[in-house]
Amino acid sequence: MKRPAKDQAFSERMISRRALLLGSAQVGFVGLLGWRMQSMQVEQADQFRLLAEENRVNIRLLPPSRGLIFDINGQPIADNEQNYRVVMVREDAGDVEAVLAKLTEIVDIPDETIARAVEEINRRSPFVPVTIADRLAWDDVAQINVNAPALPGISAEVGLSRVYPFGADLSHVVGYVGPVSDYDLSQGYLSEDNDPLLQIPKFQVGKTGVEAKEEQILRGSAGTKRIEVNALGRVMRELDRAEGESGKDIQLTIDADLQSYVQARLNGESAGAVVIDLENGDLRAIASAPTFDPNLFVRGISTKDWRDLNENKYRPLAAKAVQGTYPPGSTFKMITALAALEDGVVDAEETVYCPGFTDVFSTRFHCWKRAGHGNINLHESLKQSCDCYYYDISQRVGIDKMAAMARKLGLGVRHDLPLSAVASGLAPDKDWKKRVRNEDWRIGDTVNASIGQGYVLASPLQLAVMTARIATGREVTPRLIKSIDGIETPSGLGESLGLNENSLRRIRASMVDVSNHRRGTAYGSRIVADGMQMAGKTGTSQVRRITEEERANGVTKNEDLPWERRDHALFVDFAPVENPRFAIAVVVEHGGGGSRAAAPIARDITLQALYGGTPPLDAYPTAARPEIEEQQRRIRDFVVPGRKTQDRA
Missing domain, CATH: 3.40.710.10 (DD-peptidase/beta-lactamase superfamily)
Structure with missing residues (x-):
C-alpha cells in the first residue's frame, strides 16, 4: 500500500537529521583522535620517548628552609648553612651493597656510617631517598657526579643544615635539632604530626629548647619536584618544582x-x-x-x-x-x-x-x-x-x-x-x-x-x-x-x-x-x-x-x-x-x-x-x-x- 506523500516526506527528514547527527559525531571523534595523536606524537614525543626507553618520572619532597632564630639585637643564634650530601634510592640502586662498595672507592665514608645507612635503607620504603653521608666537600660531590653512570640510585644533593654560631653559650635556651627518630614519632610533640617531611630519613626536627617547643613554627611546609630518571636511576633532568613555605623566623629576648x-x-x-x-x-x-x-x-x-x-x-x-x-x-x-x-x-x-x-x-x-x-x-x-x-x-x-x-x-x-x-x-x-x-x-x-x-x-x-x-x-x-x-x-x-x-x-x-x-x-x-x-x-x-x-x-x-x-x-x-x-x-x-x-x-x-x-x-x-x-x-x-x-x- 502506497504511503501518503506527507508521511514519506516526514520520514525522509528524520533520516536526514539522524544521518547528520551520526556523521557529526563520527567527524568529531575522528578529529579528537587526530588531535590526541598529534599531541602524543609531536608535543609529548620527548616524554613518551623517555618512557619507551624505560625512563620514569619520580616525585620527591623538597624540605623547606628552617626558620632562623635571632637574639634581641638581631644576631642569628640558630642559622642554616649549605650541606652537601649523597643519597640513595633503593628501588633504583638494585644491588645496594655493590653500589655502596663502588661509592666508598670514590668517596671516603667511614664503615660505621655505611652500616647505619644500610640499616636505614632496609627500614625505609624502596622509593624513599636515604642519606648515606652528609657534610661532604665539594670535591667529593664532583667525584660522585662524574661517576654517576656507575652509581645507580646514587645522587649528590645540596641542602641546609642547622648551625649555632654562639656554640655552647645558648645551648640550654635555643636547644638543638637532630634527625627524626622512631621514638620522636611515637612520643611527645610529634606523636600526632602527620607531616610527610617526618618520613624523610635524617630530616631534622627540634629536640630541646626553643627548637623543640616552636617546631611547628620553625619547620615550614614541604615543596615537591618532579624529576626524570633513567633505567639506572640516574637523574636526567628536573621537570618542574613547587616550592614549599619556609619556616617562620623567631626573635628571642635574649641578649x-x-x-x-x-x-x-x-x-x-x-x-x-x-x-x-x-x-x-x-x-x-x-x-x-x-x-x-x-x-x-x-x-x-x-x-x-x-x-x-x-x-x-x-x-x-x-x-x-x-x-x-x-x-x-x-x-x-x-x-x-x-x-x-x-x-x-x-x-x-x-x-x-x-x-x-x-x-x-x-x-x-x-x-x-x-x-x-x-x-x-x-x-x-x-x-x-x-x-x-x-x-x-x-x-x-x-x-x-x-x-x-x-x-x-x-x-x-x-x-x-x-x-x-x-x-x-x-x-x-x-x-x-x-x-x-x-x-x-x-x-x-x-x-x-x-x-x-x-x-x-x-x-x-x-x-x-x-x-x-x-x-x-x-x-x-x-x-x-x-x-x-x-x-x-x-x-x-x-x-x-x-x-x-x-x-x-x-x-x-x-x-x-x-x-x-x-x-x-x-x-x-x-x-x-x-x-x-x-x-x-x-x-x-x-x-x-x-x-x-x-x-x-x-x-x-x-x-x-x-x-x-x-x-x-x-x-x-x-x-x-x-x-x-x-x-x-x-x-x-x-x-x-x-x-x-x-x-x-x-x-x-x-x-x-x-x-x-x-x-x-x-x-x-x-x-x-x-x-x-x-x-x-x-x-x-x-x-x-x-x-x-x-x-x-
Missing part, C-alpha cells in the same frame, strides 16, 4: 653578648643564672653551667662525647636555670616577712630576741650566727639575715599564708616558657603535705620553711621573678619570645600585685642595706658607682647536716665535706636602687655561703647588664679592682661578642 658573658662568668662552677628586664619581663640571659656544644648533636654526636656529657657529675645537659630546683634559703625570708606584714601579725619596728637558737617544743632550731643577734627588728633581720626572727614570726602568720605569698611572687608556679623541662618548684602548705605525703603539717615544718628550707623548692628563674615582682610591685611575667615573623608578642610587665606599697618599701630598703651597709651580708660585693647601686639578698641552702660522727672526725665546716654534700649558694638582686632596670638570680650548686660564692657573680652580671658591656673598674670597691681587672681580661679572651664562642662544655 646573646650578655648571655656569653654570663656563661663565661659562671665558668668553673655548677650553677644557674637569670637576668630579667623589669620594663617588660624580657629574659636577657638564662645561663646554666657547665654547658655543651649543640653543634655536636646536629652533626651526629659520637659515643664518647655522649658518654662524657651524660656521666659528668656536674650535669652539663641539665638546664639548671629553669629546670633545677633548690631550697631558696634566706632569699625566702622576704616572702615570710611580706606575708607577716600583709597579715598584720608583725610591726616593722617590733623586735625579736635572737640568742642564737629557737626552741620549738623538743626541737632546737639554730641561727647561722651561733652567738645570736640580740634584739632585732624586720629591717635588721633581713640585712643581717637573722634566722631566729623568722622562726618566731612564721609561727604567727602560718604556712598557708606564707605559701600564698610565695605563689603571688612567682614561686611554686610553672612559668610558661618555650623551654624544655621548666620546673614548678614547690611552695608547700598543709593541703599539699596531706595530699602528697599523707601526713599532717607540723609547726617545725613552718619554722623550716620560714628560712627557705624543708620542703620549699625554687629555680633560679622563679627567684628572679620573685625579685622582679618585689622591685616593681607588679606581676612581672618572664618573656622569652619577642616576636614571630616580625609580629611582637605581649609584654610581660603585668598588673599590680595589690600588695601594700609600704610593706614593699620596707623589704626593698632592707635589701639595699644587705648590699650597701657595712653590716649587710653582701657588703663585700657592693657596687660603688653613683646611680648603679644594687639591692640584694644572700641565701645559703643546706643540703645536709653535718652529723655528730663527722664532727667527731674533725668535719666541722661546709668546706670539709665532699663537693656534692656542701650547701648551695644563692643571691638575688635588682638594680639600680632608685630606678630598677634588671633583676638577677644566681644559684651556685654546692658553692657554700651565698655572700662568698653567689653574690660576687651576681654583682658582676648586674654591672655587665647595666653598662651594656664591660663596666669601668671604678664601679667596684677599690680593694677589689686588681682582681676584677684580671677577671675582665680573662673573660675578654674567652668571649668574642657577636661571634662563635669557644666551647665551654
